[in-house]
Every structure is written in C-alpha cells, then in structure tokens.
Amino acid sequence: METILSTQNNRVKEWEKLKTKKGRKKTGMYIIEGRHLVNEVLQNEADVVYVVATQDELDEIKFDVPEDLLVIVSDKIADRLSDTVTTQGIFAIVRIPNKERQIQDPDSDVTGAWLLLDNIQDPGNIGTMVRTADAAGFQGVIFGKGTADIFNPKIQRAMQGSQFHIRLVLGNLEEWIKSFKTANIPVFGTELNPQAKSYKDIDTTDDFALIMGNEGNGMSQELLSQTTANLYIPIKGQAESLNVAVAAGILMFSLRNI
Amino acid sequence: METILSTQNNRVKEWEKLKTKKGRKKTGMYIIEGRHLVNEVLQNEADVVYVVATQDELDEIKFDVPEDLLVIVSDKIADRLSDTVTTQGIFAIVRIPNKERQIQDPDSDVTGAWLLLDNIQDPGNIGTMVRTADAAGFQGVIFGKGTADIFNPKIQRAMQGSQFHIRLVLGNLEEWIKSFKTANIPVFGTELNPQAKSYKDIDTTDDFALIMGNEGNGMSQELLSQTTANLYIPIKGQAESLNVAVAAGILMFSLRNI
Incomplete structure (x- = not known):
C-alpha cells in the first residue's frame, strides 16, 4: 500500500x-x-x-x-x-487486454443474440444499451466504426458491470454481418421509415443480430442494404423519434425469446 | 429588438x-x-x-x-x-401557466394511457420517458411527489418538444390512482420482483396507467399496494436491473395497443 x-x-x-x-x-x-x-x-x-x-x-x-x-x-x-x-x-x-484494443474477426461458429452499434456517439446511450443487452440475455455487443470507445469512462460507468457479463467486441460490422448470414442467423437493421417492416411482425427467436444506428442520422445506407430485414417501431404520437437506447430496449426485449 | x-x-x-x-x-x-x-x-x-x-x-x-x-x-x-x-x-x-405551478386534481372523466412518475430523479431519464410516452400515443405524464421539476432545463431539453404534444401534470399520485380505478382503468405498478406479474402476460389495451419508480429504490410501498397489478420485466442475463427509461419504453410499447 x-x-x-x-x-x-x-x-x-x-x-x-x-x-x-x-x-x-x-x-x-x-x-x-x-x-x-x-x-x-x-x-x-x-x-x-x-x-x-x-x-x-x-x-x-x-x-x-x-x-x-x-x-x-x-x-x-x-x-x-x-x-x-x-x-x-x-x-x-x-x-x-491486447485483443480488445484491436478489431476482432467474426466468430466462425457465431450463435445467440448480438447487438451491433453503427456510429453511436453518446456514452450514456451506449452504456445503457450494453446493460440492456445483458438483461435480455444477449451474447455480446459489437462496436462498429464511429462508435465511441469501449473504454471511455462514461460508457464504462453506464454499463454498470455488464461489461463483465457479456462480450464486448471492436468489430468490422460488414464482416460480422457476413458471418451471421453464413450461419443462417437473421440480421435486423433499424430505420425511421414507416415503409420498413414493423418489429411487431417478427417472431421471437434466440439467434439474431440487431443493428442500431447513429442518434441523428441512423444506420449507414451501406449496412441497411446488407441486412436480412430492416425494422421500424411504429410511432403513434407526435414525437419525431425515440431515444436510441429506448428503441434498442424495445426491440431487444420484443425480438428475443425471453 | x-x-x-x-x-x-x-x-x-x-x-x-x-x-x-x-x-x-x-x-x-x-x-x-x-x-x-x-x-x-x-x-x-x-x-x-x-x-x-x-x-x-x-x-x-x-x-x-x-x-x-x-x-x-x-x-x-x-x-x-x-x-x-x-x-x-x-x-x-x-x-x-399558473395551473401548471400547482398540483392538479385528477380529471373526472380520465381516459387513455398515462405514465405516472413516483420520485424519479434523473432529468435525462424523465425527459426521455416523456418523449417515449408521446411516441407511444399516451395522453400525458403525471409528475408525482419527489420527481424532479417539470421546468428543469435538462428535462425540458430531453423531452425534445414532447412537452408541447402531451399533457404534463403535477399531481398527487394517490388521488390519480383513485380516479383511474373509478373509471375502471387498470393501474400497473412496476417492481424488480420476479414474484410480480410478467408484463408479457398483460393484454394490450388503450386505457391504462403505468407507474415507474425511483432509480435506486423503485416505487413506494404505499403506491404498490394501491395498484391493479404490479408488473415485472423478466431479466435473462446477469444485469441487476434495467435503466428506468428503458424499462418504461419496453412497458409502454408492449402494453399499449399500437
């Protein structure tokens, strides 16, 4: 001491x-x-x-x-x-750990539910999404390009210990999407577009990937074009959108077979 | 000028x-x-x-x-x-407005979905819940005892305009609960207790009241004893709890007939 x-x-x-x-x-x-x-x-x-x-x-x-x-x-x-x-x-x-400082290749035998973060900025939102993924029994969260750093102290605090319960990976989302598809695991994108598929029309399942996008601009067009389906949360009132961590919570608990 | x-x-x-x-x-x-x-x-x-x-x-x-x-x-x-x-x-x-500085009596002919906040502290959480209530087509949000001030600038900012779309009321939650029950509208409490009823077992409906409690301590025992039923969100992973705004989002979108 x-x-x-x-x-x-x-x-x-x-x-x-x-x-x-x-x-x-x-x-x-x-x-x-x-x-x-x-x-x-x-x-x-x-x-x-x-x-x-x-x-x-x-x-x-x-x-x-x-x-x-x-x-x-x-x-x-x-x-x-x-x-x-x-x-x-x-x-x-x-x-x-050394491997957590580098982008990790996708698991070859990937299973379970995964949350993918595309260019998400707010540390509180990111930490809350990791905590929610833990509570929903997800395997892990993949931090894609532009998403704030896993080891940011505000993110670490908002995760409230979930960083020790599930896998957090720095990853190339395009590569991970390919590996989910190879394993026949559906990949759901999200967009603020009533033309997209309502999340209520998706059957619950154990194995899937869910992608959440940037707070202001949503997911990148490139990624939206690579998913199995893109989902939408129908909005009833006059709010223009939902907070990204709230939207992620609604989707994770609705899609996962809990 | x-x-x-x-x-x-x-x-x-x-x-x-x-x-x-x-x-x-x-x-x-x-x-x-x-x-x-x-x-x-x-x-x-x-x-x-x-x-x-x-x-x-x-x-x-x-x-x-x-x-x-x-x-x-x-x-x-x-x-x-x-x-x-x-x-x-x-x-x-x-x-x-003068009336919004004072506790308002319950509506005599209350209808629709309402969110009740019992002793909630964090301005970001409160603002986000109001925004989500708007998106889920709620009538309004009732700020109960101990809940942070509606006109706090951080809450106003997090509401992102939803304060102009739905009713925000300073209220005595016990009085409001009575008025919902008189109108035959179910009042759902929430607790972190696997003994409580899973929210998945509740049929969707247009008219109900949902009470969310303090971030650390949950809802008060007094209020828990006055509800129609108390709900629980089953947790699958190792997280101890969900962020209150995420939990509120899952419940509002699951219970409401959207």
Whole structure:
C-alpha cells in the first residue's frame, strides 16, 4: 500500500489522462470509477493494476482490496480522477487486454443474440444499451466504426458491470454481418421509415443480430442494404423519434425469446 | 429588438437563475434552449416573454422570431445561460401557466394511457420517458411527489418538444390512482420482483396507467399496494436491473395497443 497526496504526482497525471482516448491508447490502460464497478472488476479476470481510493471511501467499502494494488489518495486527487459531479472516491486502473484494443474477426461458429452499434456517439446511450443487452440475455455487443470507445469512462460507468457479463467486441460490422448470414442467423437493421417492416411482425427467436444506428442520422445506407430485414417501431404520437437506447430496449426485449 | 452585451445586466442574472428551482419559483418563468425547442415553443400557445439569441445563431435559424420578443446577446452571455457544453446560442424565456405551478386534481372523466412518475430523479431519464410516452400515443405524464421539476432545463431539453404534444401534470399520485380505478382503468405498478406479474402476460389495451419508480429504490410501498397489478420485466442475463427509461419504453410499447 502506498499513499499519494500531491496532484502533481506523475502517476496521478497519467491516470487523469486515461479519461481521454489518447491517454488510453498511449498506456494501454483504462480507468473505472465507483464502488460497484471496482468490486466487479476485482472479481473478474480483468488485469487490475491499481485500486486508487480515499481513506474515507476505504473505511466505507465492504469488499477487500489486495494490499499490493492499493494506493490511498487525497480528496483533491479523487476529484481530479473523477468523471462524476460527486465522486465516491474509488477507482481502478485496469490494463486493456491486447485483443480488445484491436478489431476482432467474426466468430466462425457465431450463435445467440448480438447487438451491433453503427456510429453511436453518446456514452450514456451506449452504456445503457450494453446493460440492456445483458438483461435480455444477449451474447455480446459489437462496436462498429464511429462508435465511441469501449473504454471511455462514461460508457464504462453506464454499463454498470455488464461489461463483465457479456462480450464486448471492436468489430468490422460488414464482416460480422457476413458471418451471421453464413450461419443462417437473421440480421435486423433499424430505420425511421414507416415503409420498413414493423418489429411487431417478427417472431421471437434466440439467434439474431440487431443493428442500431447513429442518434441523428441512423444506420449507414451501406449496412441497411446488407441486412436480412430492416425494422421500424411504429410511432403513434407526435414525437419525431425515440431515444436510441429506448428503441434498442424495445426491440431487444420484443425480438428475443425471453 | 434590443441588445445586451454585459453579463452583469440584471435581466441576464435573472435568466441565469431560471436554471434553479428557486429562481423559477420566484419569477414564475422558465428557460428553454436550442433551435428546435424555441421553434416549437413559438408555435405553441406557451407564453413566451423573450427569445434570447446571439447574432450568429439568428443568422442561422430558418424560422421567424417576433421583433418585440427578441433580445440579442453576446456569446459570453449565451454561455452563461446555457446548460449544454456547446450552446447553439438561442433560448426562450417562458411564463409558467399558473395551473401548471400547482398540483392538479385528477380529471373526472380520465381516459387513455398515462405514465405516472413516483420520485424519479434523473432529468435525462424523465425527459426521455416523456418523449417515449408521446411516441407511444399516451395522453400525458403525471409528475408525482419527489420527481424532479417539470421546468428543469435538462428535462425540458430531453423531452425534445414532447412537452408541447402531451399533457404534463403535477399531481398527487394517490388521488390519480383513485380516479383511474373509478373509471375502471387498470393501474400497473412496476417492481424488480420476479414474484410480480410478467408484463408479457398483460393484454394490450388503450386505457391504462403505468407507474415507474425511483432509480435506486423503485416505487413506494404505499403506491404498490394501491395498484391493479404490479408488473415485472423478466431479466435473462446477469444485469441487476434495467435503466428506468428503458424499462418504461419496453412497458409502454408492449402494453399499449399500437
């Protein structure tokens, strides 16, 4: 166990940089925040380098932190590292597994339900969709081109531990779509187009891929043309659209055979 | 049309305070931000007192602003008034109708689908639920005790115009529940309890009330005991729960006869 009290400490500065994609790329590490997540990461195989906490928070938590990982810091340092308005004051610095820093080839024997994210931007939306995919019993979520970084601290927080329950993959969506089709698994795109097929007309199933698109512009035309069918959620009122995480939740729970 | 360039101007200070509940209570006004919302508020009956915009934004927008409402401000003032990271630089200052500042009695002849919010805190969740209720063709949303303020700028923004499409009511949920029951309209509570009734076992219908509860603690026990039935969304994976706005979306679209 060691103690750091200066915000000028080099490691503190390095950890703070893990909030940025550049900082994570340079060091190959990421930072997660909060009691629940730190507890989950310690219980999983993830490669935890440090657990950083204030003394007050350490007195509060109900789980053990291995002595050799622990760094005690001041409240001021905790505020610096935090990505929330009021921090609980506990963080883990975790090594990103090498394969998860690279685009992964599709599984050759892919099965189950998968969520594919095409150019989705908002960390809260992405984290919420991963959490919902977990709750709906999905195999995993594939982060396609333009989608925000898996290791973004806001996404990590919004996933609420689901990042340790299901597979998260950085992938080329076109390649994955091909592999689903080869395995005879239907691939459903989504579009804000009443001409598309209503999701209510699709029978529930265990194996399928669902693609959600960008908050403002929807899915790319290229991907829309490669799906088995493109789905639409009928809108009854005057709202122009649904929030993407809400739409994903409606579709995942409606399509999956739960 | 007038121009204000000093951040020390008294009206600017007053408008800035509309971001707080105290400031809204004192003046009876609220502030909304962004092109889309300002356009919607001008097209609706809402009592707009000022439209505040930067010259750059004014050159950009495609709709007319009545000359006598318009106040041009500096970028610095726009930043002060804004509740976003990068502001578009346009706002409306709107009078809160008297009845909407007070708890409203239930409709005597209530019909349709209604969403009831019991002690919900997060502005993004609340705004998203209102937007989803609009899309699902609901009559309105009733803000119960402990639920964040309807005129909070973050809620107004997340509603994306749905505040002008459906009824938003400050209400005593117990009184409203009684009035639904008198009208023979089922009232569905929600709880994170596999002992409760699965939402999949409920037939779709046009008239019902759905209650969503606090993000951390769920609905109050008192209200749970007053419903027609309490519903549960079966969870298949290892996630402990769903985001409340996602859960509300799944339930609204599944229960409503769309």
